[in-house]
Amino acid sequence: xISVVIPxxxxxxxxxxxxKLLNGRLVPSEILLIFSEQDTKNTFSYxxxxxxxxxxxxxxxxxxxxxxxxxxxxNNYVIQLDSDILVxxxxxxxxxxxxxxxxxxxxxxxxxxxxxxxxxxxxxxxYSGKITKWGSSIWxxxxxYPLKTIELEWLQGGCIIHYKENLIMSNYYPFKxxxxxxxxxxxxxxxxxxxxxxxxxxxxxxxxxxxxxxTKLNINDFYIFIKNNFLSKIKIIKLxxxxxxLFFLWFLLFYFKRQFFFILGINK
Numbered sequence: 483x484i485s486v487v488i489p490x491x492x493x494x495x496x497x498x499x500x501x502k503l504l505n506g507r508l509v510p511s512e513i514l515l516i517f518s519e520q521d522t523k524n525t526f527s528y529x530x531x532x533x534x535x536x537x538x539x540x541x542x543x544x545x546x547x548x549x550x551x552x553x554x555x556x557n558n559y560v561i562q563l564d565s566d567i568l569v570x571x572x573x574x575x576x577x578x579x580x581x582x583x584x585x586x587x588x589x590x591x592x593x594x595x596x597x598x599x600x601x602x603x604x605x606x607x608x609y610s611g612k613i614t615k616w617g618s619s620i621w622x623x624x625x626x627y628p629l630k631t632i633e634l635e636w637l638q639g640g641c642i643i644h645y646k647e648n649l650i651m652s653n654y655y656p657f658k659x660x661x662x663x664x665x666x667x668x669x670x671x672x673x674x675x676x677x678x679x680x681x682x683x684x685x686x687x688x689x690x691x692x693x694x695x696x697t698k699l700n701i702n703d704f705y706i707f708i709k710n711n712f713l714s715k716i717k718i719i720k721l722x723x724x725x726x727x728l729f730f731l732w733f734l735l736f737y738f739k740r741q742f743f744f745i746l747g748i749n750k
Contacts, residue, residue, distance in 0.1 A: 517547070564641070580682055
């Protein structure tokens, strides 16, 4: 009935992620753990879980590994799940009940994480869940999070259920290094295929991700961060027929702000 695809490098919390999936009211008939062929060590410990398969993707990268999992999923409904997302006993069941009402949609759970909980300022709802003409994307915070199911222009990729026929099977993020903006690119491609992007705030999951701190990057990784942000935004601008002039203005401000904070050791 349901496949869960988890791209992973074997994070410590992955065991807990799997246990949560297996303890729900609706248990996935297959859980696919997608490692890269470079990460073959310490995978044996995951073979003890029922319904769980370990697959090795020829290429390393979250998007590439996820797509590899999509291609190997056997069921009509597929959940993309990040390797640091904890579902509760109702999550899978509620996602399934929601999507079977409309197979031309994909449905995201509300992801509760540090960024959401520490919110202090009000973000204008006019921009939340939308993509600007210059390719920027803003999410909700705890002060303006919707209370009812809503259709959006983009979804966070941590926990989304899809009808298998709607999956994007091509590598939409060919850039090397850590992915930035991949969720927005994925959302744009789904919308181009007339798939509605639905957020149900009553379906909740918890993200245990560590806070990214750009001040701890070395110089090379910092410029990869800048480069991949630039390349992903250019792709988004193409997909939405956005405004390149506004994008380049925005990116100059983004670059100099990040460079300034990086030099000063401020994580913003």
